[in-house]
Amino acid sequence: MTALEIDLFMARSDNFGVLLHDPVSGATASIDAPEEQPILEALARRGWQLTDIFTTHHHTDHVAANAALKDRFGLTITGPAAEAAKIPGLDNSVRGGDSFIFAGHRVDVIDTPGHTAGHICFHFADDHLLFAADTLFALGCGRLFEGTPADMWRSLQKLKALPDETTVYFGHEYTLSNARFAVTIDPENAELKQRVQEIEALRAQNRFTAPSNLGLEKRTNPFLRPDDAGIRKQLGLESATDEQVFAEIRKRKDQF
Template sequence: MAVETKLFMCRTDNFGALLHDRATGETAIIDAPEEGPIVEAIERSGWTPSMILTTHHHGDHIEANLALKSRYKLRIVGPEAERDRIPGIDDTVEEGSVIPFGNETIEVIETPGHTAGHVCYHLPESKLAFTADTLFALGCGRLFERPAPVMFESLKKLAALPGETVVYCGHEYTLSNARFALTVDPDNAALRARTDRIEKLRADNKPTLPTTIGEELATNPFLRWADPAIRKHLGMENASDVEVFTEIRKRKDNF
């Protein structure tokens, strides 16, 4: 693979990530949750970042924008729909925007739901996706600024990516997500096995990322709205896909 990703923890449960093109040396920071851990990761890597790719405006994703911009003289890229809420933003992107990165490109996917203008970043050649607070390992983001049908359409876009796409998300919520997933999909053997692996990883204080689109399609209830077993368990055999998703999200909110 021509690009390399380094994952590390910020704040209490945020993931920080660096994306690096080996051929050109270009490096991007994915969101800016906390200055110290990001600077430490940059110093360990020896890479020099040229941009921050911002997914959405929440404080735990933009807190270090201005400090990092001052330190590294980088540019900040973020969603056009949230440009007024992202400190230091230089360039805006929207659905279909393409960002040159090293010898390939980063595609922008608009995924409103968690916030009104949330975007994800997809590298089709390297088969990587940075989904922040739209798609989590075994979960999806809370619906703060847009209703369930909007998030449903956003998740459909991500579910349509190739199954081998490697996914990095914004938080270490996976163990809690797994425990909830078992309440709506209790007979899923793949989910039970994955939950066992996740419990071991967290017991050893190891991250549960990355995941893949294929693994999420097999085990993440927020992408499994059409699954007959989930529908039967919810008593929603004849409901629409979006109605099933909405019910699952409502149950997670009260879990």
């Protein structure tokens, strides 16, 4: 199986755009469609033709270009069944547990409610790729606009169960803010402290912090680590459940 080529770029104010390209078939998918022009520019730069959009959730900054791109390319849009009425141009509705084939690559759909009620992630297990959109960020997780802390914690546990070698692409360049918050929750984590310095250096050079590595997230992202004794002590929640610790971390990030 030929490796997929990936192009990462910025759209809107802080969205990541991602194109996946199979060099054998020529199939090209956009993970979400935040803005038409940056996607067209990335396609032109690479000489690719768009065949698919994989939509993770209904928020405007992830679907704004669906209709225009479908009109232009006659492409196929695959997205969450639970939000089907809110996804412009949706052709294929999928839900957690479903899988489909993109250019010979198996794609598994993971239900990850929390940020929105019907958010999904796309996992390419054989390629060790996860497109997490607004569920899991580098050193963060999505705000709970439509779900509860319990919803999001269950969703994050699904992603945490994936192999450490998984490469994670996420929806926004929020990493510097996330890093500065993370050290207030997990101040004794030496690997986190080192990572914060690396992130500050990247952003000072206007370089991307995506993609990330899931093993690194498991070791440094406080939203994946509510079972950690040091975090629990820092929060004064030594006897709380993981869900309660997660909820407190999310509440503090909302106020940070």
